[in-house]
Amino acid sequence: MVPGTLSAQTPGEVSGTLLDQSTRQPLPFANVLLLRLPDSTLAGNTQTAENGTFTLANVALGNYRLRTEALGYRPARRLATLSGATPAARLGAWLVAPAAVQLGSVVVQGERAVMVNDLDKKVINVGQDLNSAGGTAADVLQKIPSVAVDENGQVSLRGSSGVTLYLDGQPAPSSLRLDQLPASRLETIEVITNPGAQYSAQGAGGIINLVQKKQRPDSWNGEAMATGGTRDKYSASLSLSRRAGKFTFFGNADGLNNQFCGSTALRQVATVGGRTAGTHQTGRNTRHQANEGIRLGVDYAPGDQQRLTLTTEFYKNDYRTTQDFTTLLTHGSDPVINLQNQTTQAENLYNARISGSYRRTWAAHPGRELTASATYILDGGTVTTQQRVLDGPGSYPRNARQQLLDVTIQMPSTQVDYVHPLNEKRRWGAGVKTDLMVTPGTAAYSVQPVAGAEFIRQEAGSYRYHYQQVIPQAYGTYQQKAGPWDYQAGLRAEFTGLQALVLPSGSARQRLFNLFPSATVARTLPHDQRLQLSYSRRLNRPNFLQIIALPIYSDARNYVVGSPALRPEYVHAAELGHQVAWQATTLSATLFGRFASQSIQSLRTIDTLATRRSGQPDFIARTSYANVGRTAGYGLELSLTQPVTPWWKLIANGSFYRNQVASYTNDGTRANFTGTAYLLNILSPTKTLAVQLSGDYRAPLVVPQGRLLAVYGVDVALRQRLLHDRAALTLRVSDLFNTRRQYTQLKATDLTADFRTKYETRVGYLGFIWFLGTNKPASTIDHQPRGDTGGLGG
Known part of the structure; x- marks a missing residue:
């Protein structure tokens, strides 16, 4: 016994x-x-x-x-x-x-929440966000804590612009702009603030992964959507998927045709040769963007343990900008010169992408997984910029100037990842990856002597360039669970080799090898609580336009040029997060710190040589890049999901942090306390009507040469389900009180500049969506779960 x-x-x-x-x-x-x-x-x-x-x-x-x-x-x-x-x-x-529960003739399916706040990842489910209907990816990102998107679609996270964009888990094409990517193309947007070793080390500010719509598990489904906005704004999309045995076919097509109006103002004052010169510009601008795209794919599953996916896509972007402005030039006590100027820019860009992936699991060994993928991206097009003097004094030159950029970018990439469990509580993973980028191009500068004549190429201002970058990478991770504790450690190795040749101005060459450690410790606490501490070392590589000495003219008095001496920015990032959930309420709090060396900054100065050569009573401003000392950002981030009543739910998030940057003179630091705030009200007054009211605020932010002033606005949207849940009608108004505008103040040696930009942000959109097959619209908020965490898949 x-x-x-x-x-x-x-x-x-x-x-x-x-x-x-x-x-x-x-x-x-x-x-x-x-x-x-x-x-x-x-x-x-x-x-x-x-x-x-x-x-x-x-x-x-x-x-x-x-x-x-x-x-x-x-x-x-x-x-x-x-x-x-x-x-x-x-x-x-x-x-x-x-989940799918049959109630009579109505199917109520489990839904994702609008926003999922995890300790190391924020996920926006685009289809649930009514305030993005008819908009772009930039509109969606404005809702995420500590994320800011400027008027050019450039994104920053916690004050850092070193953010890497991914598309379906792979580096995005260099031409991708968030303000031109239709939100209807996306399933989710994931913001990973402190990635581990399995992710590329590029992106000092973090990673934003744009996940496009894919196949669903049902036999067939899809949706067709059309949206119209005030003052010539239109978009449409169609997505379909069909499952046939072991094959699933999926695809989507979308188009966007928008026109925006706005106003700009620029005031620059400089001291040149002991005399004060000023440029004061005010004007109006129109932006017209037309995007078309198609994406096709097939998924083959020979068994439960294997899956092969092949995807091909093609996108075409046409972007036109026209600025008509008045320019007042002052030079000491000389008479004021009054000019009528016009600047036009035409971008004709394309992007083709072919990708394949393979995934293998083992039923006898849960957690064991092998994935492999290969991607080829062809990215290119032309950008034509013209500047004209329409009216002015007879002595002022009237010839028009043009710069034509012709670029082709090829980016092949291969990747293999493997995860092997040692037992139920321990596992290791490893992977290798190679990214290659090759881009030849030309920049042709020409002058039109008189209106209507042909443009004559000027060899003195024309360039040819060739840029090549290869980045082989490898990583290893180890994870262990011990009771309520989870441990994960990883190390990533990356080699960067680049070579740039610009004729006739010069060349650049870099060979860098770096190790990037990362570690995470997490503990599960009683009452649905989780505590997590993470650390990673990352870098921000300059892109090829920042590193090659190729001048690009925005107008006759301002140009941007790269710096061959530029080096990567290195960052140490740490986070301590706590998350608690009780019933339907979730609260996340994160303390974060980000400390960078060799910080990459954009600097604006006077080009005295070009000013003298111009022979005109104004000056030429030059914008370039430099590694300027150290920067730091540390603070607190909060996210709350709180049901108020069965028909009213609140999502609130915000951040408060200290932003510290090196002065442009490299003789000290500049700092301020800043932050972001976002509040979303989700209301279901009836069973078929959903309403979302949101507001966002970004506090002033210092930069090495000045500061960016506050930006804020309010959006409202509603969705009415129709025809027994086969369709839905969406109405939304962005920037209800017309308050969003960009205001930048800069100061350098002998130069001060103020920029004001007000784009057309208050827009009304009316959209109609028809659900096909088993697809259904969102139901009321009391059926919404907290959502899932999404995932990049290594």
Whole structure:
């Protein structure tokens, strides 16, 4: 009897991996309950890890029922028996089906929340965000804590512009602009603030992954959408997917044709040759953008453990800008010169992309996974800029100037990742990747002697260039779980080799090898709480236009040129986050710090040589780049999801941090306290009507030569479901009070400049969407889960 008694007292263990039934993707942070039979009393519970694995240890022997609770999925149940002969129950891959409850003729499906705030990732589910209907990716990003998007679509995170854009988990084309990417093309947007070793080290400010719409597990579905906006703004999109046996075919097409009006003002004062000169410009501008794109793909699953995906896409972007402005030139006590100027810019860009990926899992070894992918991107087009003097004194030159940039960029990339579990609580991973970029191009400068004549090429201002960059990379990670603790450590190695040749101005060459460590420690606390500490070292490589000595003229008095001496910016980033959930409320708080050396900054100065050569009573301003000392940013970020009533839900987030940058003279620092705030009200006054009211604010921010003033606005949108949930009508108004504008103040040696830009931001949009197949619109907010964490997939 004694051996039998001792065996009965040996604790048992239950483990497994929770996977999506259709995609076989892991389901992180799902609840697993252990119920004792026959009375179904609770014997234990746990939460799945990021790879979907779970373990219930120290379980008494006996008969049990396991029950899963994953947001947006049906509850699933399994039986387990622990005995002296088999004290461990290893369930392997446990497939869970998405939620879909049939109520009469209406299907109510589990939905994603508008915004998911995890400790190391923020996810916006674009389809649930009514305030992005008819808009662009830039409109969506304005809602994420510490994210800011300027008037040119450039994004910054926590004051850092060193943010890397990804498209479906791969580096995005260099021509991709967030303010030209239709929101209808996207499924989710993921902001990863402190990536681990499995991610590229590029992006000192973090990674923004744009996830495009893909296939769904149903037999066939899709949606067709058309949106019209005030003053000539139109967009349309169509997405379809069809499952046939082991194949799933998917595709989407979209088009956008928008026109925006705005106003600009520039005031520059400089001291040149002991005399004060000033340029004061005011004017109006129009921007016209036309984008068309198509994306086709096929997914082949020969079995539950293998999946092969092939995708091809092509996008064409046409962008036209016309600025008509009045220029007042002052030079000492000389008479004021009054000019009527016009600047036009035409961008004709294209992007082609072919990608393939393979994924292999092993049912007998849960958590073991091999993925491989290859991508080829062809990116190119022309940009033509012209400046004209329409009216002015007879002595002032009237010839028009033109710069034509012709560029082709090829970016092939290959990647292999492998994850191997050592046991239920330990695993290691490794991967290799190679990125290549080759871009030859020309910049032709020409002059039109008189109106209507042909432009004559000027060899003195024309250039040819060739840029090549190769980045081989490798990484390794180790992860271990010990009770409530999770540990992960990683090391990434990257070599950067670049070579640039600009004729006739010169060349640049760099060879750099760097190691990038990262580590994360997390602890699960009682009452649905989680604490996480993470660290990573990252870098911000200058792009090829920042490093080659190629002048690009924005108008007759201002140009931008790269700096061959520019080096990467290196960053140490750390975060301490806490997340707690009770019932339907979620609160996340993150303390963060970001410390950079060799900070890359844009600097504006007077080009005294070009000013003298111009022979005119004005001056030429030059913008270039330099590694300017150290920068730092540290502060607090908060995110709250709070239901107020069954028909009213609040999502609030914000940040407050100290932003510190090196002075442009490199003799000290400039700093201020700044931050962002965003509040979203989600209301469901009826079963078929959803309303979203949101407001955002970005506080003033210092830069090495000045500061950016505050930007704020309010948006409102509503969606009415129609025709038994087969369609929906969306109405939204962006920047309801017309307050969003850009205001920049700069100061350098012998130069001060103020820039004011007011684009057309108050726009009304009316959109109609028709749901095809099994696809359905969002239902009321009381059915919304907190959402899932998305994922880059390594």
